[in-house]
Amino acid sequence: MSRNEEQARDEHFWQGVAARYDVEPGPINLENGYFGRMTRSVVAAYxxxxxxxxxxxxxxxxxxxxxxxxxxxxxxxxxxxxxxxxxxxxxxxxxxxxxxxxxxxxxxxxxxxxxxxxxxxxxxxxxxxxxxxxxxxxxxxxxxxxxxxxxxxxxxxxxxxxxxxxxxxxxxxxxxxxxxxxxxxxxxxxxxxxxxxxxxxxxxxxxxxxxxxxxxxxxxxxxxxxxxxxxxxxxxxxxxxxxxxxxxxxxxxxxxxxxxxxxxxxxxxxxxxxxxxxxxxxxxxxHRALGGSAAKGARLNYLRDLWVSEARRMPGIEVLTPDDPRLYCGITSLRFRHEPDQQRMVDRLLADYNLFTVTRDGTAHGNCIRVTPGLANSAQDLKVLVRALGELSG
Ligand SMILES: Cc1ncc(COP(=O)(O)O)c(C=O)c1O
The missing domain is CATH 3.40.640.10 (Type I PLP-dependent aspartate aminotransferase-like (Major domain))
Structure with missing residues (x-):
């Protein structure tokens, strides 16, 4: 395991990183793909x-x-x-x-x-x-x-x-x-x-x-x-x-x-x-002090793997993004197999589990739910997602 991969699992270290961001109380944000948060010091400098x-x-x-x-x-x-x-x-x-x-x-x-x-x-x-x-x-x-x-x-x-x-x-x-x-x-x-x-x-x-x-x-x-x-x-x-x-x-x-x-x-x-x-x-x-893209990417991949490794085993869930390490990063999409309306499931994730995600459409293969952890998320946030996916797809 590389140094970055080891550090990616160090929840204590990443808690310290997460503490550099001000986060509005509200849903657990698993839609960090739109844009990223600035750290508190960046906000102050700005x-x-x-x-x-x-x-x-x-x-x-x-x-x-x-x-x-x-x-x-x-x-x-x-x-x-x-x-x-x-x-x-x-x-x-x-x-x-x-x-x-x-x-x-x-x-x-x-x-x-x-x-x-x-x-x-x-x-x-x-x-x-x-x-x-x-x-x-x-x-x-x-x-x-x-x-x-x-x-x-x-x-x-x-x-x-x-x-x-x-x-x-x-x-x-x-x-x-x-x-x-x-x-x-x-x-x-x-x-x-x-x-x-x-x-x-x-x-x-x-x-x-x-x-x-x-x-x-x-x-x-x-x-x-x-x-x-x-x-x-x-x-x-x-x-x-x-x-x-x-x-x-x-x-x-x-x-x-x-x-x-x-x-x-x-x-x-x-x-x-x-x-x-x-x-x-x-x-x-x-960015450099944190170890650059290699360290940030390793953490995001780790958070992604936490939920994807579980979701892959759920018969009611289809994970669309492959597990070949050359082909994925922190962002991964899924579909509830027996659900024609993925937006309805995004609404359920929010209403029942306080999880904020988003639907994406437009590929030749229909729409999906995109899950994007960010640097302010913890491993615990992804456990909530795993429980939600298990219960909603079961
Ligand atoms: C793959 C891809 N390309 C381009 C863009 C557009 O980026 P910007 O909002 O900086 O124009 C986005 C934004 O989400 C994107 O996901």
């Missing part, structure tokens, strides 16, 4: 920055933030990804980042094809449909079989690559929002490269809970946010473009501040949430 920027107004922003601090923050983000500052531009969220990459991708030629799967996030799917309509190219939409395996995921893509030889660009979701499935990004990106297909990676749910390196994954274009697993203030995201491929993404509409060879020209124009950005160095410092 509040301080709001007050300071309000006092100093444009003087600090023009004298220091625009010319110095934002560059330092960009360098820290690049460091987090193990890459160069020149490959990173600040945005407001993952959608902003991914939309900018998609709408400004300029390497399409008449007759080219685009690829998405049923695992994509709706706003990415919508953007790829928009791109196809606006550039007069064809969008190929594939569905993954269920249940999936590492090989089936890769094979589904390989078959699509062979069947549609005019594919030029695809979206790929690192961690799917419906079931927390972790895509074999490296294997898929490598197969895509062999077919001359560019990949835009949606890293929204990956950053902060999965330890990855974009270069090792073979990813040249990616979009991220910082509010989910980094626990940063809302409204922060960033995009990544390998500098060698910067010319394949046009500057964003309306963006004329930066020279053509500056990645910042690829980010949507707008006044950023400056106090939130000023808080990011503390967020990154706390």
């Amino acid at each position: 509040q301080g920055h709001i007050e300071f920027i309000n006092r100093s107004n444009s003087v600090h922003v023009r004298q220091r933030f625009d010319s110095l601090e934002s560059l330092e923050i960009r360098a820290q983000l690049a460091d987090l990804l193990g890459t160069y500052p020149e490959s990173v531009a600040l945005t407001r969220c993952a959608s902003d980042s991914l939309h900018a990459l998609i709408r400004n991708y300029n390497a399409l030629r008449p007759g080219d094809q685009l690829l998405v799967s049923d695992q994509e996030y709706p706003s990415v799917l919508g953007a790829m449909r928009w791109l196809a309509r606006n550039r007069g190219v064809e969008l190929i939409e594939i569905s993954h079989p269920f249940p999936v395996s590492f090989d089936s995921l890769v094979t589904t893509y390989q078959e699509a690559f062979e069947r549609y030889p005019r594919l030029k660009l695809m979206a790929l979701t690192y961690v799917t929002h419906r079931s927390g499935l972790v895509m074999p990004v490296q294997a898929i990106a490598s197969a895509a490269r062999e077919h001359g297909i560019d990949v835009i990676l949606d890293g929204a749910h990956a950053l902060g809970q999965i330890d990855f390196n974009l270069e090792a994954l073979g990813i040249l274009f990616a979009g991220f946010n910082l509010q989910k697993w980094m626990g940063a203030p809302l409204s922060l995201g960033f995009l990544y473009i390998d500098p060698k491929r910067l010319a394949d993404i046009d500057p964003d509409m309306g963006e004329e501040r930066y020279p053509l060879d500056d990645i910042r020209a690829r980010a949507p124009y707008g006044t950023p949430n400056i106090p939130a950005w000023m808080t990011l160095p503390l967020v990154i410092e706390e």
Whole structure:
């Protein structure tokens, strides 16, 4: 067992971590996938920055933030990804980042094809449909079989690559929002490269809970946010473009501040949430002090395993996310087998067990209940879930 896995089981240690968050009395929150909590110290720093920027107004922003601090923050983000500052531009969220990459991708030629799967996030799917309509190219939409395996995921893509030889660009979701499935990004990106297909990676749910390196994954274009697993203030995201491929993404509409060879020209124009950005160095410092994505991810996986190992044995419950450690993270989805309306069961979990979860729909295989523990949850919270699932499905 690795050091992170050992630490993941240390309830006393994680109690100390949970105590760093203020939590409103109410249901046990097993829907931490929407966005993460900030620690108390991050909230305090954020509040301080709001007050300071309000006092100093444009003087600090023009004298220091625009010319110095934002560059330092960009360098820290690049460091987090193990890459160069020149490959990173600040945005407001993952959608902003991914939309900018998609709408400004300029390497399409008449007759080219685009690829998405049923695992994509709706706003990415919508953007790829928009791109196809606006550039007069064809969008190929594939569905993954269920249940999936590492090989089936890769094979589904390989078959699509062979069947549609005019594919030029695809979206790929690192961690799917419906079931927390972790895509074999490296294997898929490598197969895509062999077919001359560019990949835009949606890293929204990956950053902060999965330890990855974009270069090792073979990813040249990616979009991220910082509010989910980094626990940063809302409204922060960033995009990544390998500098060698910067010319394949046009500057964003309306963006004329930066020279053509500056990645910042690829980010949507707008006044950023400056106090939130000023808080990011503390967020990154706390993230690193906790052991980074490897330690956080190990804890989230442990909490996930606590309930999934029990739920797998319940005949009335279908766990949708595989147990192959390469394919899951803290987020996992389930279905009550004999229940046509999963929302009704989400309501029962809340009313009868004080557990807050959410339904997700949209895969080719129907809707499900998503369970997402966060760093403020305890092993005990997951025991409540196990009891609830046993009783409600029995
Ligand atoms: C897989 C995935 N992609 C993209 C997004 C969008 O992220 P943002 O809200 O930062 O735009 C989400 C948000 O839940 C997501 O789960």
